[in-house]
Amino acid sequence: MLRTELGRTFHKDASAPQEQFLRAFRWMLLARVLDEKFANLYRGGKIFGGVFLGRGQEALSVSVGMTLRKGDIFAPLIRDAAGRLAFGETILDAVRTYLGSVLGPMRGRDGNVHRGKPKEGMLAMISHLGAMISVVNGALMARRFKGISDTVGAACVGEGASSTGSWHEALNQAAVEKLPLVLVVANNQYAYSTPTERQFACESLMDRAVGYGVEGRAVDGTDLTACLETMGEAIHRAREGNGPQLVVGKLLRLCGHGEHDVADYVDPRLKHSAIGRDCLEVAQEQAFDHKWIDDKTLEEWRADAVRRVEEAVAKVQREAAPDPYREDWYALSSKHLNEGHSTL
Amino acid sequence: MSITYLEAIREAQARALSEDPRVFIYGQDVGSFGGAFKATKNLAQEFPGRVIDAPISEDAIVGAAIGAALEGMRPILEMQFADFSTVGFNQIVNQAATMFWRTRLSCPITIRLPSGGTQGGGPFHSQSLEAIYAHYPGLVVMTPATVEDVYSMLLEAVAIDDPVVFCEHKYLYYHLKAESLPTEALPVGKARIARAGRDLTIVAYSAMVHEALAVASELSTEGTEIEVVDLRSVKPLDTDTVMASVARTGRLLCVGESWPWGGVTSEVIARVVSEGFGLLDAPPQRLNAKDTPVPYHPNLWAAHRPTAHSIAGAARNLLRQ
Numbered sequence: 001m002l003r004t005e006l007g008r009t010f011h012k013d014a015s016a017p018q019e020q021f022l023r024a025f026r027w028m029l030l031a032r033v034l035d036e037k038f039a040n041l042y043r044g045g046k047i048f049g050g051v052f053l054g055r056g057q058e059a060l061s062v063s064v065g066m067t068l069r070k071g072d073i074f075a076p077l078i079r080d081a082a083g084r085l086a087f088g089e090t091i092l093d094a095v096r097t098y099l100g101s102v103l104g105p106m107r108g109r110d111g112n113v114h115r116g117k118p119k120e121g122m123l124a125m126i127s128h129l130g131a132m133i134s135v136v137n138g139a140l141m142a143r144r145f146k147g148i149s150d151t152v153g154a155a156c157v158g159e160g161a162s163s164t165g166s167w168h169e170a171l172n173q174a175a176v177e178k179l180p181l182v183l184v185v186a187n188n189q190y191a192y193s194t195p196t197e198r199q200f201a202c203e204s205l206m207d208r209a210v211g212y213g214v215e216g217r218a219v220d221g222t223d224l225t226a227c228l229e230t231m232g233e234a235i236h237r238a239r240e241g242n243g244p245q246l247v248v249g250k251l252l253r254l255c256g257h258g259e260h261d262v263a264d265y266v267d268p269r270l271k272h273s274a275i276g277r278d279c280l281e282v283a284q285e286q287a288f289d290h291k292w293i294d295d296k297t298l299e300e301w302r303a304d305a306v307r308r309v310e311e312a313v314a315k316v317q318r319e320a321a322p323d324p325y326r327e328d329w330y331a332l333s334s335k336h337l338n339e340g341h342s343t344l
Numbered sequence: 345m346s347i348t349y350l351e352a353i354r355e356a357q358a359r360a361l362s363e364d365p366r367v368f369i370y371g372q373d374v375g376s377f378g379g380a381f382k383a384t385k386n387l388a389q390e391f392p393g394r395v396i397d398a399p400i401s402e403d404a405i406v407g408a409a410i411g412a413a414l415e416g417m418r419p420i421l422e423m424q425f426a427d428f429s430t431v432g433f434n435q436i437v438n439q440a441a442t443m444f445w446r447t448r449l450s451c452p453i454t455i456r457l458p459s460g461g462t463q464g465g466g467p468f469h470s471q472s473l474e475a476i477y478a479h480y481p482g483l484v485v486m487t488p489a490t491v492e493d494v495y496s497m498l499l500e501a502v503a504i505d506d507p508v509v510f511c512e513h514k515y516l517y518y519h520l521k522a523e524s525l526p527t528e529a530l531p532v533g534k535a536r537i538a539r540a541g542r543d544l545t546i547v548a549y550s551a552m553v554h555e556a557l558a559v560a561s562e563l564s565t566e567g568t569e570i571e572v573v574d575l576r577s578v579k580p581l582d583t584d585t586v587m588a589s590v591a592r593t594g595r596l597l598c599v600g601e602s603w604p605w606g607g608v609t610s611e612v613i614a615r616v617v618s619e620g621f622g623l624l625d626a627p628p629q630r631l632n633a634k635d636t637p638v639p640y641h642p643n644l645w646a647a648h649r650p651t652a653h654s655i656a657g658a659a660r661n662l663l664r665q
Binding site: 105106109110114116117118119123124126127128131132133134135136137138139140141142143145146165166169170172173176330331332333334336337338339 | 368394398399401403404405406407408409410411412413414415416417419431434435438439441442444445446447449450481482484504505506532533579580581
């Protein structure tokens with residue numbers, strides 16, 4: 001219950017922030033370790049396509065995944081390993097998708113961050129990320145048709161996707177339908193190599209909230225406490241029937257667009273500014289300052305994360321790859337309507 | 345009593361709404377106004393809360409339908425004109441069409457596209473886009489030519505577990521009438537012999553079926569018997585029925601209202617040539633719209649698309665070979 005009532009209980013219950021914060025911190029740590037493993041596998045040539053990390057975005061990400069409840073809908077962005085884990089995605093699902101295991105949710109048909117289990121509320125993104133927002137809207141409309149009123153849908157994108165037509169159509173649609181959508185924009189300063197001044201001209205993306213008639217919140221994406229509090233409020237407001245919520249987190253992508261990208265275009269001044277802080281280190285310092293953890297605990301947690309990730313990778317590396325001769329090569333679920341069906 | 349093609353679309357939607365609580369209709373002006381063509385007339389009143397006006401946002405309209413379908417609903421979308429579906433193209437071809445293959449979860453949405461030319465329609469209210477949707481794996485593309493088919497196929501589109509692009513022809517809305525609604529129908533994926541003949545096969549679909557039938561009547565008076573095959577759905581494409589017809593006639597003319605490049609007519613000819621070359625007594629021919637945008641003025645429009653007149657000319661040429 002604690003995590004679902006975060007927005008209301010955060011300031012009242014002295015033990016809640018500590019427990020909440022530390023659970024979030026552990027998910028962030030696990031996500032970082034998982035991401036680093038993917039980066040290593042990529043450098044070792046063990047991954048077929050790209051690898052996209054969430055370094056620097058874990059605080060904002062985990063605050064979404066932890067604040068959502070089971071039964072809610074989550075459309076993550078490509079840097080949301082922390083939020084995915086907190087929402088319930090397993091390490092195995094992530095590893096199996098990156099390595100293309102036939103046992104993974106995408107069975108080698110799709111890879112890396114394009115994974116999900118829609119039946120469990122986790123949508124599988126297409127690359128045109130802004131297009132996921134209206135899909136969340138539709139799922140929420142369906143819930144309303146069925147008389148289910150207490151679920152929330154969160155869609156996460158970067159500031160780059162906020163320039164797409166889909167983003168604008170979907171936020172307007174959610175506002176018109178007064179849907180419990182929480183649209184999270186992780187403004188990480190670069191869409192691939194494009195800086196924000198070439199992406200939008202408003203002072204803050206938060207300013208767009210008023211234009212669509214929705215509630216908006218800005219948050220320091222490097223501060224876990226602030227992220228948990230802001231996301232708690234936004235998701236609570238959406239769940240209580242106050243319509244769509246826009247949350248803009250300001251932070252800096254502490255990696256390339258993908259692991260193929262050295263990102264030498266990133267302005268060094270940003271790296272040394274307040275938003276260039278590593279949210280994981282900031283959270284760790286806060287935890288030490290509060291004396292919520294000590295060196296020994298941290299080392300145990302890190303070792304536990306490494307062990308879990310290594311176990312998953314070792315297991316998946318022994319799993320079968322998809323076999324083209326076992327594929328049915330049907331794109332339609334109605335088997336008889338697939339072209340070529342009668343001749344097979 | 346008689347019923348038009350347009351009324352049959354409305355009746356099919358009314359029946360789907362009344363028989364299946366998962367069905368809802370979403371699109372621009374479809375609510376109390378009843379739709380730009382009145383295909384949803386009175387449905388908002390008869391089914392409160394289930395016929396919903398959308399903002400002018402085709403991308404978000406299709407996206408929302410996909411999300412609702414993932415949650416077990418059966419949305420019917422009305423794109424006001426087929427031409428505007430291109431704004432939602434990404435959601436249709438990349439999101440809906442890939443869903444089952446990627447996630448094993450089917451995506452049962454029906455996207456109605458008021459298609460094809462009418463007098464004065466011009467470049468952006470006249471398009472026939474069946475070929476471009478058929479190009480993408482994961483979509484069923486229907487092109488009903490009759491009142492009976494538009495009714496039964498729309499009901500089947502809603503029942504199918506996959507995304508269906510339903511190309512209904514605006515010219516047929518008011519011009520086509522039937523005595524009553526059908527009680528039985530061919531399954532989707534089966535073409536129909538609209539008229540039997542022995543000398544030449546014309547393969548057509550949607551409004552072009554009626555142009556082809558007019559040509560068959562005209563040439564019949566000259567002693568030529570044309571067989572007209574109505575494809576009904578362009579994906580799946582019933583190659584078997586087409587091949588059987590060509591086996592009987594030895595001559596093939598394919599007619600489509602859409603543009604020529606990479607279209608349904610070229611697909612039919614490619615299949616017949618590669619699988620049934622020996623059945624042909626003459627090189628197969630095709631007739632499509634000209635390779636320009638659809639013109640506004642009736643004089644230009646009449647020359648832009650195939651008509652009974654141009655089809656008859658092509659048929660006579662082919663019969664002379």
